[in-house]
Amino acid sequence: MAKDTISQYSKTAGSNTDVQSVSIAEGMAPSDVNNAMREVMVDLASLYDGTQSLATLKTTTALSAANGTVSAPSLQATADTNTGIYFPAADTVGVVTGGTEQFRFGSNPIPGGDKNMLINGNMAVAQRGSQTGIGGSDAYTLDQWKLDDTGGCQARYTVSQGTSGGVSGKDPWLSVNVTTAEAAEASGEKNGWNQFVEGNNTRAVANSSGQIKATSLGFDVKFAKGGGSSLSTPYTMCVGVYAVDADYMWVEEVSITADDTWEHKSFAIDALAQAASAIDTSQGYRIQFMMLAGSNYTDGSTGWNSGGGGKPATTNQDNLADATSNILGITNVQWEVGSVATDFSQEDIGTSLFKCKRYYQALEGRNALSWTVVCDSATGGYAYWSLPVEMRASPTVTISDAGSDTVYVANADKFSSYGSQAAVSSLNGYSSLTLSGATAGFAGRWDMGASSYFRWSAEL
Numbered sequence: 001m002a003k004d005t006i007s008q009y010s011k012t013a014g015s016n017t018d019v020q021s022v023s024i025a026e027g028m029a030p031s032d033v034n035n036a037m038r039e040v041m042v043d044l045a046s047l048y049d050g051t052q053s054l055a056t057l058k059t060t061t062a063l064s065a066a067n068g069t070v071s072a073p074s075l076q077a078t079a080d081t082n083t084g085i086y087f088p089a090a091d092t093v094g095v096v097t098g099g100t101e102q103f104r105f106g107s108n109p110i111p112g113g114d115k116n117m118l119i120n121g122n123m124a125v126a127q128r129g130s131q132t133g134i135g136g137s138d139a140y141t142l143d144q145w146k147l148d149d150t151g152g153c154q155a156r157y158t159v160s161q162g163t164s165g166g167v168s169g170k171d172p173w174l175s176v177n178v179t180t181a182e183a184a185e186a187s188g189e190k191n192g193w194n195q196f197v198e199g200n201n202t203r204a205v206a207n208s209s210g211q212i213k214a215t216s217l218g219f220d221v222k223f224a225k226g227g228g229s230s231l232s233t234p235y236t237m238c239v240g241v242y243a244v245d246a247d248y249m250w251v252e253e254v255s256i257t258a259d260d261t262w263e264h265k266s267f268a269i270d271a272l273a274q275a276a277s278a279i280d281t282s283q284g285y286r287i288q289f290m291m292l293a294g295s296n297y298t299d300g301s302t303g304w305n306s307g308g309g310g311k312p313a314t315t316n317q318d319n320l321a322d323a324t325s326n327i328l329g330i331t332n333v334q335w336e337v338g339s340v341a342t343d344f345s346q347e348d349i350g351t352s353l354f355k356c357k358r359y360y361q362a363l364e365g366r367n368a369l370s371w372t373v374v375c376d377s378a379t380g381g382y383a384y385w386s387l388p389v390e391m392r393a394s395p396t397v398t399i400s401d402a403g404s405d406t407v408y409v410a411n412a413d414k415f416s417s418y419g420s421q422a423a424v425s426s427l428n429g430y431s432s433l434t435l436s437g438a439t440a441g442f443a444g445r446w447d448m449g450a451s452s453y454f455r456w457s458a459e460l
Contacts, residue, residue: 006043006052019043071099089340101343116345117201118287119355120144121219121333123161123172127362130160133179135191140459142174143356144195151189151294155321156180166331167220167262173331178226182292182321190297191321192290192312193330196460198392199277199284204337206276212243213276217287218266218341219333223256226325231318233259238293238313239267241335242286246274247309251302253316262329266341272304281392283460288312289330292319357389362455365448373433373444381433383446387456395456 003009003018010016017025020039022032046052057063068074068086073096076084082099094104103115125143135156139147142161155178162175174193182189207213223235235256242249250269257263277284293313299305300315320328332344375381433446448454 070096070101115336116334118335123174123331124352125356126161132158146194148194149191153189153191155182173329176328178321178324178326181323185292185294187294187296190293192288195287196283197285199280202284212272214271214339215269215337216341217335220262220264220331222262222329224260224327226323228323231322236316236318238290238317240288240312244283245277249305268339291321293317358392359459360457364453365450373446375438375442377440378438383431391458393458395458398455400453
């Protein structure tokens with residue numbers, strides 16, 4: 001049998017009588033010795049470059065491969081070269097399909113849990129809706145995202161959920177539009193956009209010694225410059241991760257290189273030989289995107305800073321509120337364990353909303369569900385309800401225009417007073433009602449008026 005490829009070579013020496021039709025049988029011509037060696041070298045070169053393949057691959061030592069990339073993993077299928085396994089960092093293995101990393105093992109231990117320790121990082125939930133004129137004091141905006149204002153800054157903002165023009169043209173985003181400019185921040189002024197992270201959501205941050213592991217932060221950002229100032233690209237925004245219990249702040253300078261253009265940013269945050277924050281319902285960590293910072297809140301250094309809660313920026317922080325119509329956009333924010341930031345982990349809206357309601361819930365006007373009413377007399381009764389999600393702590397309740405609500409019972413009538421606000425401050429609550437012309441023992445329902453609301457807040 002002709003031996004035209006390595007796969008046809010025999011393990012019986014006497015059966016190998018030719019190489020690529022060059023005779024190597026007994027009595028072969030002397031010139032065929034050179035020709036046969038050359039043909040063997042061709043077969044070996046074909047094996048090296050993949051022209052010829054092996055049926056199996058066996059080795060008695062380690063099999064080494066290049067690190068590879070997301071678009072060209074080091075272990076891949078012949079007909080699907082952007083799907084396979086690659087090695088993105090030390091002690092880390094990544095799995096890629098279609099040129100997108102799906103998960104990794106090692107420094108980012110995502111199997112078995114959600115790798116993103118933040119809630120509503122993709123800005124999909126906005127229970128409070130758009131807000132205008134915020135500034136001068138702290139204020140929550142999109143769910144879990146808060147304006148942290150110190151010193152009564154002059155800047156004012158309209159904050160809304162961007163629903164077009166996102167990273168893909170469709171993604172929601174935190175849209176911050178400057179409506180009153182901060183001409184020049186005073187030394188005692190700062191503000192930025194924060195997420196306070198509950199300690200219960202950060203178990204993965206603590207290593208076996210109870211100290212802070214290396215993590216990474218990734219996000220998409222854009223900044224559109226309004227008129228009236230000389231601020232020009234690149235724009236410098238300081239982004240920080242604050243370990244509350246340890247009182248250390250990691251500060252990173254992020255350069256936004258183009259105007260009104262989405263850019264993906266990420267950076268690694270070194271491990272810290274300080275105790276990780278407590279695993280409880282208190283604030284464990286804080287993610288901060290700085291808008292402006294006076295000299296009292298800058299120390300000129302990046303990386304971990306002791307006592308860093310008061311120094312969230314460097315002296316290179318730009319005043320991003322220096323002109324009206326400046327617009328900052330942020331979305332797809334992900335804080336995860338591991339020194340390499342991975343692709344943002346999208347989750348369904350139901351899961352995001354459920355997580356957000358641990359901290360804030362609202363019943364707004366006629367869109368709210370009816371509550372059950374039980375009458376204990378002609379003039380009195382109780383309304384009962386149960387919130388769908390247990391909240392982080394006993395919430396603060398805000399009530400507005402409940403006098404426009406209607407209680408329907410036997411001989412339906414408006415109630416003249418809805419009782420004590422304190423009575424509705426519990427998680428599963430009731431409110432005493434003053435009725436007119438009701439019937440003892442009858443049940444009914446309480447419908448909210450068009451302009452009334454009940455809001456429960458257990459924010460950090």
